[in-house]
Amino acid sequence: MRLTGKEILVVDDSVDARAVLRRFLEGAGAVVSEAEGADQALEMARKRPPHLILLDLHMPGKDGLQCLGSLRAEELLRKTPILMLTASREKASVVRAIAGGANDYVVKPFESRILQQKLAKHLEAADFYRHTFAAADRPRAHLEIHGRIEAVGQGGLRVRVPLALGARSPVEVEAGLFEHVLGGRPTAFSVSPAATRSDGGSYIHWINMSGLTEALAQKFRAAIRDMDRRRDE
Amino acid sequence: MSDTIVENLIYVVDDNVEFCALMARHLERFGFVPRCFNDRDSYLRAMREKLPTLSLIDLNLQSEGEGYEVIRQVRARHGVEPNLVVISALHDSASIVRALELGAHDYVAKPVDWPLLVAKLSHFNSTEELAWWKGPELELPGDGAPARLRLEAQIDSIDELSVTFYSSHFLPKGSVLHVVHPLFREIFGRDKILVNVLGNWLSFQDNAPYGYNAEFEDSGLDFGALFREWIGSQRRAS
Numbered sequence: 321m322r323l324t325g326k327e328i329l330v331v332d333d334s335v336d337a338r339a340v341l342r343r344f345l346e347g348a349g350a351v352v353s354e355a356e357g358a359d360q361a362l363e364m365a366r367k368r369p370p371h372l373i374l375l376d377l378h379m380p381g382k383d384g385l386q387c388l389g390s391l392r393a394e395e396l397l398r399k400t401p402i403l404m405l406t407a408s409r410e411k412a413s414v415v416r417a418i419a420g421g422a423n424d425y426v427v428k429p430f431e432s433r434i435l436q437q438k439l440a441k442h443l444e445a446a447d448f449y450r451h452t453f454a455a456a457d458r459p460r461a462h463l464e465i466h467g468r469i470e471a472v473g474q475g476g477l478r479v480r481v482p483l484a485l486g487a488r489s490p491v492e493v494e495a496g497l498f499e500h501v502l503g504g505r506p507t508a509f510s511v512s513p514a515a516t517r518s519d520g521g522s523y524i525h526w527i528n529m530s531g532l533t534e535a536l537a538q539k540f541r542a543a544i545r546d547m548d549r550r551r552d553e
Numbered sequence: 554m555s556d557t558i559v560e561n562l563i564y565v566v567d568d569n570v571e572f573c574a575l576m577a578r579h580l581e582r583f584g585f586v587p588r589c590f591n592d593r594d595s596y597l598r599a600m601r602e603k604l605p606t607l608s609l610i611d612l613n614l615q616s617e618g619e620g621y622e623v624i625r626q627v628r629a630r631h632g633v634e635p636n637l638v639v640i641s642a643l644h645d646s647a648s649i650v651r652a653l654e655l656g657a658h659d660y661v662a663k664p665v666d667w668p669l670l671v672a673k674l675s676h677f678n679s680t681e682e683l684a685w686w687k688g689p690e691l692e693l694p695g696d697g698a699p700a701r702l703r704l705e706a707q708i709d710s711i712d713e714l715s716v717t718f719y720s721s722h723f724l725p726k727g728s729v730l731h732v733v734h735p736l737f738r739e740i741f742g743r744d745k746i747l748v749n750v751l752g753n754w755l756s757f758q759d760n761a762p763y764g765y766n767a768e769f770e771d772s773g774l775d776f777g778a779l780f781r782e783w784i785g786s787q788r789r790a791s
Binding site for chain 1: 693697701711713718722724732733745763777778780781786
């Protein structure tokens with residue numbers, strides 16, 4: 321399995337251990353960042369949450385277990401996979417780490433195939449970081465699509481677009497055509513689609529320009545008649 | 554109710570009572586007024602009394618292929634006007650072609666793709682409103698004039714790869730479009746992001762019946778890194 325683009329934070333006080341892991345992980349395509357202690361790890365992970373953390377269990381000062389507790393206390397890092405790096409004699413600590421929220425452990429010196437399999441498994445299972453808005457606070461966004469105005473009628477437009485507009489749902493149309501017809505800058509009209517036919521891979525919509533003021537509509541109609549006349553001549 | 558014009562009246566013709574009830578429940582939630590018929594005769598009787606906006610007809614009523622006979626009889630008696638959509642577990646194109654040849658307008662396959670069904674039914678329902686479209690009509694030369702359409706949507710969530718949103722418009726899977734919101738500038742440095750619709754579902758929300766998950770498509774942006782940096786800053790701020 322390739323780890324392309326996956327950001328992995330390696331937390332170990334040994335510069336040599338970090339270098340070995342970095343070489344291995346970068347070889348598989350991961351983006352590696354390093355922390356030499358618990359405080360630095362917490363700061364880095366809070367600032368830029370990684371996809372996975374490799375955490376040495378035995379470190380001077382705050383050890384791996386304490387660091388694990390601090391990381392898991394962060395709301396954003398609750399689901400981030402954390403794999404403990406341990407020496408084989410630290411079995412009791414491994415049990416405590418798993419109980420404290422670690423996802424798995426890797427025994428040093430690591431067996432590359434085992435490490436690779438464990439990384440693959442936990443990265444696959446990991447929930448992506450996600451920001452969900454409360455229903456009442458959902459940002460009102462716009463979807464923007466490109467289409468073509470095929471015809472202009474007295475009441476509106478016939479437009480071809482690659483998707484099905486909802487009946488009676490508001491749509492804003494902006495087109496250089498309006499500039500040509502009405503003069504001035506490109507204009508956006510608020511319209512409601514009233515009818516739809518699917519035609520091959522695209523949809524034809526008859527869009528009722530109900531938001532058009534009467535004065536503007538008259539100008540629009542006159543301009544269309546004028547364009548039509550000029551085309552006939 | 555029968556004395557007034559019932560908008561969105563839909564006749565569902567299927568001998569499977571459970572399926573009929575399930576279909577009716579779905580249709581009701583989207584503002585349709587469904588009436589279920591479990592056999593041919595009761596449906597044809599109802600058609601003589603009142604024509605619906607549309608009929609959804611199971612091709613395998615009681616005996617195989619009876620749906621075809623229903624289509625034939627409706628067309629013979631009522632002409633081309635009534636909207637008929639066939640619904641069938643048959644996936645072979647021959648049976649669908651036969652139904653279309655007999656005069657069905659469209660078809661849906663079981664298991665039902667609900668977003669697609671509701672989108673199709675909405676269009677049948679709205680075509681009668683074309684009365685306002687009057688000439689003189691100016692047909693634009695060639696492919697017509699380019700236009701940019703803006704549709705409303707509500708963002709539900711954003712993650713490293715995609716955005717989830719709701720809308721009243723039906724976007725087929727594979728639609729490529731821009732999602733525009735100032736929040737994207739804050740996160741990705743751009744006001745609008747090109748996305749590809751990976752999935753759609755019925756959301757059962759007022760004014761926004763379709764839910765979508767759409768993957769970020771823009772090249773040259775490290776969406777994952779930028780997003781996680783942003784979500785980290787949100788966390789620190791709170």
